[in-house]
Amino acid sequence: MKRPVIELDNLSVTFHGDCDLRAVNQVSLSVTRGEVLALVGETGCGKSVIAHAIMGLLPKEASVDGSIRFNDMELLSLSERELADIRGEKIAIIFQNPSLSLNPVYTVEHQISESLYIHRKTRKELAEKCTKNYVLKFGFNPPETYLPLYPSQCSGGMNQRILIAASTILSPEIVIADEPTKGLDRERVNETGEILRNLVSEKGRSLILITHDLEFARRISDRIAIMYSGEIVETASAEEFFAEPKHPYSKGLLNSLPENGFVPIKGSSPSLTRPPDGCRFHPRCMYMNEQCAEEHPDLKPTGNRKVRCFLCH
Amino acid sequence: MKNAKKKLIRYLICIFAIITLNFAIPRAMPGDPVMNLIGEDVMVSADTLNQIRSEIGLDRPVYEQFATYLWNLIHLDLGYSYHLHADVASLLCERMFWTLLFVGIAIILGAITGTYAGALSGWYSDSKISRAVTCVGMAVSCTPPYFLALIFLSVFVFRLGIFPFKALYDEPTIASVIHHLALPVIVMTLFSASRNFLIMRGSVIQEKNSHYALYARAKGLFDRGILWKHILKNASLPLITQVALDFGFIFSGAIFIEIVFSLNGMGTLIYDAILGRDYPVLQGAFLVIAITVILANLLADILYGIIDPRVRVNER
Numbered sequence: 001m002k003r004p005v006i007e008l009d010n011l012s013v014t015f016h017g018d019c020d021l022r023a024v025n026q027v028s029l030s031v032t033r034g035e036v037l038a039l040v041g042e043t044g045c046g047k048s049v050i051a052h053a054i055m056g057l058l059p060k061e062a063s064v065d066g067s068i069r070f071n072d073m074e075l076l077s078l079s080e081r082e083l084a085d086i087r088g089e090k091i092a093i094i095f096q097n098p099s100l101s102l103n104p105v106y107t108v109e110h111q112i113s114e115s116l117y118i119h120r121k122t123r124k125e126l127a128e129k130c131t132k133n134y135v136l137k138f139g140f141n142p143p144e145t146y147l148p149l150y151p152s153q154c155s156g157g158m159n160q161r162i163l164i165a166a167s168t169i170l171s172p173e174i175v176i177a178d179e180p181t182k183g184l185d186r187e188r189v190n191e192t193g194e195i196l197r198n199l200v201s202e203k204g205r206s207l208i209l210i211t212h213d214l215e216f217a218r219r220i221s222d223r224i225a226i227m228y229s230g231e232i233v234e235t236a237s238a239e240e241f242f243a244e245p246k247h248p249y250s251k252g253l254l255n256s257l258p259e260n261g262f263v264p265i266k267g268s269s270p271s272l273t274r275p276p277d278g279c280r281f282h283p284r285c286m287y288m289n290e291q292c293a294e295e296h297p298d299l300k301p302t303g304n305r306k307v308r309c310f311l312c313h
Numbered sequence: 314m315k316n317a318k319k320k321l322i323r324y325l326i327c328i329f330a331i332i333t334l335n336f337a338i339p340r341a342m343p344g345d346p347v348m349n350l351i352g353e354d355v356m357v358s359a360d361t362l363n364q365i366r367s368e369i370g371l372d373r374p375v376y377e378q379f380a381t382y383l384w385n386l387i388h389l390d391l392g393y394s395y396h397l398h399a400d401v402a403s404l405l406c407e408r409m410f411w412t413l414l415f416v417g418i419a420i421i422l423g424a425i426t427g428t429y430a431g432a433l434s435g436w437y438s439d440s441k442i443s444r445a446v447t448c449v450g451m452a453v454s455c456t457p458p459y460f461l462a463l464i465f466l467s468v469f470v471f472r473l474g475i476f477p478f479k480a481l482y483d484e485p486t487i488a489s490v491i492h493h494l495a496l497p498v499i500v501m502t503l504f505s506a507s508r509n510f511l512i513m514r515g516s517v518i519q520e521k522n523s524h525y526a527l528y529a530r531a532k533g534l535f536d537r538g539i540l541w542k543h544i545l546k547n548a549s550l551p552l553i554t555q556v557a558l559d560f561g562f563i564f565s566g567a568i569f570i571e572i573v574f575s576l577n578g579m580g581t582l583i584y585d586a587i588l589g590r591d592y593p594v595l596q597g598a599f600l601v602i603a604i605t606v607i608l609a610n611l612l613a614d615i616l617y618g619i620i621d622p623r624v625r626v627n628e629r
Contacts, residue, residue, distance in 0.1 A: 057530060
């Protein structure tokens with residue numbers, strides 16, 4: 001068994017406001033070296049919150065419990081200063097909405113090479129050379145044509161690649177990609193998938209892919225974790241998962257794909273301020289029984305996977 | 314380039330409109346223009362009046378007068394002040410130097426301190442110091458400059474006696490000029506800094522919640538590094554417009570400050586001209602101020618294009 005690069009243990013995130021909102025509830029996950037883990041779920045299920053918690057980028061009103069270990073380092077106990085040294089260098093994130101994540105008043109070159117200046121104190125000539133070589137991989141050829149541009153002069157797909165390049169130029173051990181395919185057309189999605197996959201296979205880095213695009217997750221991930229209402233309801237290897245999902249919600253997700261007949265899951269996801277008693281999915285579940293409405297199921301192993309459902313044990 | 318040309322034409326039209334107004338307004342005034350020109354308190358014979366009238370060309374048709382006016386303007390001839398017995402253009406040049414000197418220093422100092430303090434205050438917007446400074450900034454920006462000047466005059470000149478209370482200098486040395494101008498410069502700086510401070514603070518508060526600021530943090534920038542390296546440039550965009558628009562405002566504020574501190578700059582010149590109905594001087598001064606404000610706006614337009622690439626993109 002390979003040692004995990006990053007390990008979340010009972011991670012919970014609560015946002016304090018007029019009423020407390022528990023966006024992530026007792027999530028345990030781990031990613032090993034060279035692995036691609038896809039975190040899949042509907043909008044608002046807490047995927048991005050996990051990403052931000054790992055990066056230490058949550059707003060002040062959020063409180064985090066549990067533990068996030070990165071190579072034997074407890075990230076939650078680090079100071080902002082220590083976290084700043086890790087961010088971008090060891091763990092990097094690719095945000096959704098690349099056009100807004102890039103600074104409109106700096107050139108593409110500046111934004112891609114910035115990490116070199118922040119973490120490595122690279123000299124200007126060397127950084128320029130590095131950046132030129134690096135962007136070739138992202139299809140910016142010749143680099144001289146693209147590097148002096150500003151984000152507003154680039155298309156959405158280009159900005160996506162620029163953002164990936166900017167986040168990965170220091171080849172961090174873990175890359176978190178938050179909805180990297182959002183708003184891109186098919187061709188750009190394939191291209192992004194290939195870039196991300198190469199990143200992992202070439203350098204032996206790990207990738208946490210956050211998406212609601214099951215098709216995309218299937219193509220590039222090794223393992224998959226399905227989230228529902230702030231909890232993980234099923235984790236399995238991508239192969240096994242797509243062969244036969246166990247949790248009713250996972251089944252519902254797969255059935256909602258066009259090739260499986262476009263069958264929607266009835267109802268809508270519950271409010272996180274007052275999640276339903278018992279299994280959080282029971283109001284929408286077609287297999288529910290009395291136990292589901294009263295008791296909260298645990299995430300238990302069945303075979304090679306883990307499922308949070310009474311019916312699967 | 315097409316857009317730059319359009320802008321230039323717009324500014325030229327603006328200047329032309331001001332020149333036309335400047336030409337038309339004194340002629341639309343009631344009463345005899347020549348009497349207005351030389352002042353009501355001067356007794357002159359009818360012959361002299363007629364002589365002056367034909368000298369200035371008031372007996373010719375309006376379009377000819379306008380042509381002459383423009384021709385004179387091109388040759389930097391702004392007329393003659395019968396009150397001060399001097400050429401208006403050279404009068405303005407001499408006085409303008411002092412006003413531009415202290416207003417210019419104040420605007421630059423105010424822009425730097427206001428931007429810097431405003432940026433920090435916006436970044437630490439929840440801290441008590443930031444809130445206290447904001448209160449002071451608001452109070453100063455709401456106080457008319459002449460009132461601020463009077464308070465400073467009363468405290469630092471009459472009570473404490475640290476600064477001299479009138480004139481530009483006792484003897485024409487740099488030290489003396491600095492000593493005399495310090496207080497007016499401080500007052501103007503405070504005034505302009507407080508306005509810039511408030512704008513910058515608001516702008517930074519808005520920008521610090523943007524995606525790119527979060528991404529800068531995700532890249533490993535720490536605390537104020539994000540402010541200086543990513544937010545400052547974006548947040549200063551509204552400030553450029555503000556400083557340019559403020560130019561006229563601060564100029565008019567300077568008039569009162571010059572009066573309070575008895576400085577012989579444009580302000581006192583305009584003030585005396587208004588009291589003595591010295592129309593050529595007023596006309597010249599208004600023209601010069603209007604053109605300065607337009608130039609400041611032109612400068613802001615150019616600066617904006619340099620800082621914000623999105624403005625340049627639209628020009629293609």
